[in-house]
Amino acid sequence: MDRNARPWRSVLYIPGSKERALDKATGLPADAIIFDLEDAVAVEEKPRARDLLAQTLRGTDFGGRARIVRINGLDTAWGRDDVAAMVGVPLEAVLIPKVNSAADVQAVADLIPGADLWAMMETPLGMLNAAEIAAHPRLKGMVMGTNDLAKDLGTRFRADRLPMMTGLGLCLLAARAHGVTIVDGVYNAFKDVEGLRAECMQGRDMGFDGKTLIHPDQLAVANEVFAPSEAEIDLARRQIAAFDAAQAAGQGVAVVDGKIVENLHIVTAQATLAKAAAIAAMAG
Ligand code: COA
Ligand code: MG
Numbered sequence: 001m002d003r004n005a006r007p008w009r010s011v012l013y014i015p016g017s018k019e020r021a022l023d024k025a026t027g028l029p030a031d032a033i034i035f036d037l038e039d040a041v042a043v044e045e046k047p048r049a050r051d052l053l054a055q056t057l058r059g060t061d062f063g064g065r066a067r068i069v070r071i072n073g074l075d076t077a078w079g080r081d082d083v084a085a086m087v088g089v090p091l092e093a094v095l096i097p098k099v100n101s102a103a104d105v106q107a108v109a110d111l112i113p114g115a116d117l118w119a120m121m122e123t124p125l126g127m128l129n130a131a132e133i134a135a136h137p138r139l140k141g142m143v144m145g146t147n148d149l150a151k152d153l154g155t156r157f158r159a160d161r162l163p164m165m166t167g168l169g170l171c172l173l174a175a176r177a178h179g180v181t182i183v184d185g186v187y188n189a190f191k192d193v194e195g196l197r198a199e200c201m202q203g204r205d206m207g208f209d210g211k212t213l214i215h216p217d218q219l220a221v222a223n224e225v226f227a228p229s230e231a232e233i234d235l236a237r238r239q240i241a242a243f244d245a246a247q248a249a250g251q252g253v254a255v256v257d258g259k260i261v262e263n264l265h266i267v268t269a270q271a272t273l274a275k276a277a278a279i280a281a282m283a284g
Contacts, residue, residue, distance in 0.1 A: 005278040006066060007031045008210040009226035010219050011143070011183050013070075015040035017049035022056050025065070029219050031210065031282060032066035034143070037082050038073075038097050046078045054085045064282045068118060068141075070095040074107055083111045093118045093141060098148065100125040102132040109138045116140040118181075122148035127167045130174035142175050143212055144168060146185030159195070161202065172207050184208040190215035200225040227279050228272045236269035 012030040014021045016037045025033055035057070041049045057067060069091055071082035086094060096108050099119035108117060117138045121130060122145025133139060146164060149155070155163040168184075175182035184203035187196045196218055200211050204226050211222045228236070239254070239261045246254035246261075254261040 005274055005281075007227075007275060007278045007282055008066075008141075008181055008183055009279070010222040011068070011210055011212045012216070012219065013040060013186070013212060013214050015049070016053040016069075017041045017045040019052065022052070022060075024216070026060060026062060028065075028216050029223060030065055030213075031223075032068055032092070033062065034068045034070050034095060034212065036070045037078070038070050046072070047081075050078070050082055050085050054089050057089045057091060066092040068093045068095050070097060070120070071108070073097050074104075080111065083108060086115070087112055092116060095120060095141075095143060097145070098123050098126070099133055101129045102136045105133060105136040105139055109136075118143060120145045120148075121167075121171045122146070122152075124149075124152055127170050130171045131177065134171075134174035134178040134180045139178075139180060141181040141183070142171055143183050144171060144185035144208075147188070149185075159198070161199070168206065176207065181209050182207075184211045186212045186214050187218065188214070190218055193217070193221060197221050197225060228276050232272055233276050236272040239265055239269045240273075 008031050010030045011032040011034060012028065013034045013036050014025055016035050035053050037046065037049055037053065053069065057069070067090065069086055071086070071094060072078040073096070074080060083094065093116040094108060094112060095118040096104060097120045099105060099121065100123055105117055105119060118141035119126070119133050119139060121127065121133070121142050126133065127149070134142065149164070149167055150157065153163070161168070172182060187199050189195055200222055203211055210226045213219060213222055235256070239256050242254035242256045243261050243266050246252070252262070
């Protein structure tokens, strides 16, 4: 699948040590899976999880789901062995935790030639250096690590996430400036579906491609909220048709539902249809 056309609505963390969860993954409607070796895996489990994960990725067909492996940082006892174990393993990207700078990306790039890299954006320094991180030529995706960021900032949790907005906004700007995919942080209260829905909608409205998730029960909401609605798809089609007709008549603008449609709206309309097609391909 063309990675640009790939949907990233739902990005599910699965602890690399949990065999049962790994087994379930092939049946879950996730656009992507983050196989975690970092914070979801206990210290004494790290080497076993690494081996289990490498073996699982080599031997399992995950269909259209993107496979992302979150390694431990290179400043830990496990990071280098994690990267080494993933060389030659089929995966879409290696996710680096607690990225502070482009140099942190380069350090992993040197150890695993060719692999796409993603960055956890979850430290104050990472927020301030988001632009240079997103500009790294091997960097293809960013994941907001809102729990770690809240810890480092001393932020209190609020439903409106106001204290988080500067960090979220800086990373979004950086990702969009450099054509990098970006997904929002997790919603911790995994039994609170309505709270999750509200936070997904907020992230979608800000421009995130999707949301990271911690539990399978969160998949349906993220898949729904981050997909174009029927009304949006219909509007996109009508905008394109009206604009084509206007151009054929020598006009530069069209009007649809009482609103002006210019070239730039057509770019958005085409992106909406491409996303809908990618989602349909994922389901099919
Ligand atoms: N991915 C895949 N399957 C998962 C899953 C996940 N993230 N979380 C739970 N499941 C499975 C369970 O294995 C269980 O399967 P089973 O019924 O066949 O045994 C089923 O879903 C129901 O699980 P449930 O009992 O509701 O959850 P739990 O109490 O076992 O676990 C968590 C709750 C939060 C500990 C667990 O969801 C989890 O570990 N999530 C990922 C955490 C993580 O990766 N954090 C790092 C990034 S923030
Ligand atoms: Mg983290």
